[in-house]
Amino acid sequence: MDPKTKTPNQSEAVVADLMMPHQANGLRQPSVFGGVVLSMVDRGAALAAMRHAGGQVTTLSIDRVLFKEPIRVGDLVEIRSRVVWVGRTSMSVVAHVYAEQVSTGTRRHTNECWLTFVHLDEHGKPAPVPPLRLETAEDRALHEMAARRREQALSER
Numbered sequence: 001m002d003p004k005t006k007t008p009n010q011s012e013a014v015v016a017d018l019m020m021p022h023q024a025n026g027l028r029q030p031s032v033f034g035g036v037v038l039s040m041v042d043r044g045a046a047l048a049a050m051r052h053a054g055g056q057v058t059t060l061s062i063d064r065v066l067f068k069e070p071i072r073v074g075d076l077v078e079i080r081s082r083v084v085w086v087g088r089t090s091m092s093v094v095a096h097v098y099a100e101q102v103s104t105g106t107r108r109h110t111n112e113c114w115l116t117f118v119h120l121d122e123h124g125k126p127a128p129v130p131p132l133r134l135e136t137a138e139d140r141a142l143h144e145m146a147a148r149r150r151e152q153a154l155s156e157r
């Protein structure tokens with residue numbers, strides 16, 4: 001086996017931040033602005049891709065972002081990302097967003113996001129990524145979903 005092979009678990013990246021008033025949108029019942037969440041997701045997912053690739057990456061696409069529930073100012077937002085599919089130079093990352101009301105410990109799953117990153121060499125050109133080893137049934141299910149998304153993206157190219 002290629003010694004650089006990694007599992008989805010080995011690329012897992014976790015970032016967390018407390019949501020502040022300046023990050024709210026203008027709604028009458030303010031929630032955190034979607035662009036703030038997107039920015040955090042992009043950075044968190046990039047970390048997972050960097051962990052897998054072992055180098056710098058760039059965002060090729062933010063493929064899907066589902067805002068299931070609003071995030072409130074004062075919530076602790078945690079983003080857990082992992083690489084679930086790899087091609088030659090590209091990687092699919094799934095990022096799950098959780099919002100915790102710290103005073104009560106109530107934790108909600110607010111977003112599921114799919115992103116694609118490309119590993120870049122020192123000249124900024126696409127570079128090969130290490131193989132991915134699937135360990136669990138969930139790994140295999142996410143891998144299959146990512147492969148289908150990739151087929152769809154290529155057919156729309």
Ligand SMILES: CC(C)(COP(=O)(O)OP(=O)(O)OC[C@H]1O[C@@H](n2cnc3c(N)ncnc32)[C@H](O)[C@@H]1OP(=O)(O)O)[C@@H](O)C(=O)NCCC(=O)NCCS
Binds near residue numbers: 089090118150153157
């Ligand atoms: C990402 C980038 C380097 C890819 O360049 P490119 O000329 O398309 O490179 P390639 O043709 O070698 O493709 C690289 C990978 O992306 C994949 N790809 C490119 N376009 C794609 C598309 N429309 N859909 C799905 N995959 C695509 C290729 O299949 C390839 O993956 P693989 O090696 O796993 O098969 C280039 O598009 C870029 O610089 N984009 C801007 C990135 C950016 O500014 N991001 C925001 C800031 S981080």
